[in-house]
Amino acid sequence: MSYGTEFGQVSRAESESGVNRRSVVRGVGTALAGAALLPTLVGRAAATECCRVCWVDVKPDSCPNAINPASRGVVSVAAGWPRFVAGSVKLYPVKGEYGAAFDGCQDYRDPAYDRDCRKIRELLETSDGRYAEPVRQAVEDVNESGTDDTVFKFRVRDLELEPDDAYLVLVGTSTRDGCTVVGVDSVRVVGGGRR
Numbered sequence: 001m002s003y004g005t006e007f008g009q010v011s012r013a014e015s016e017s018g019v020n021r022r023s024v025v026r027g028v029g030t031a032l033a034g035a036a037l038l039p040t041l042v043g044r045a046a047a048t049e050c051c052r053v054c055w056v057d058v059k060p061d062s063c064p065n066a067i068n069p070a071s072r073g074v075v076s077v078a079a080g081w082p083r084f085v086a087g088s089v090k091l092y093p094v095k096g097e098y099g100a101a102f103d104g105c106q107d108y109r110d111p112a113y114d115r116d117c118r119k120i121r122e123l124l125e126t127s128d129g130r131y132a133e134p135v136r137q138a139v140e141d142v143n144e145s146g147t148d149d150t151v152f153k154f155r156v157r158d159l160e161l162e163p164d165d166a167y168l169v170l171v172g173t174s175t176r177d178g179c180t181v182v183g184v185d186s187v188r189v190v191g192g193g194r195r
Helices: 012-017 021-028 030-046 117-124
Strands: 052-055 056-058 074-079 092-096 136-140 151-157 163-174 180-186
Touching: 012 092, 052 117, 056 163, 056 180, 074 163, 074 180, 092 117, 117 163
Parallel strands: 052 180
Antiparallel strands: 056 074, 074 151, 092 163, 136 151, 163 180
């Protein structure tokens, strides 16, 4: 659960621990930040071994998923999961390689995604703690498959994208069973990184 709706919002875990992602990232450093935040990100899944993978399509109908970090707009992210616990969804920029089952961009019309939670959690472990929370979301059948999906809108600036970010990892909690839900898509940062 998040407190507040503006850029400086913190989660309940951050509030209770007295540690928030910005103070960790800026005060301790990139490597330690990822390690410090990992229990918050995936601790629930690691503790219960309850993890679900869904397809995620950043900027549906676009490939490559080019995003300019200086944009004052929002980026759409479609996820093949119908119900997330309010305040649980976060989108993490991640650098590096990922052996996904798809080439290039994900496509919501014919998703080909890696269903291995372990691989996505390993990718998430390399995160330096930057993330954005959605400013809007809507449940709809995006790919006309007969089952509901969710479309999120994230402020681009909240992502704090850097030139070498290669993926966006979505993490949330399912209302159906309380399991952690994860998904990943590629991203191409254009026009420089955060300042």
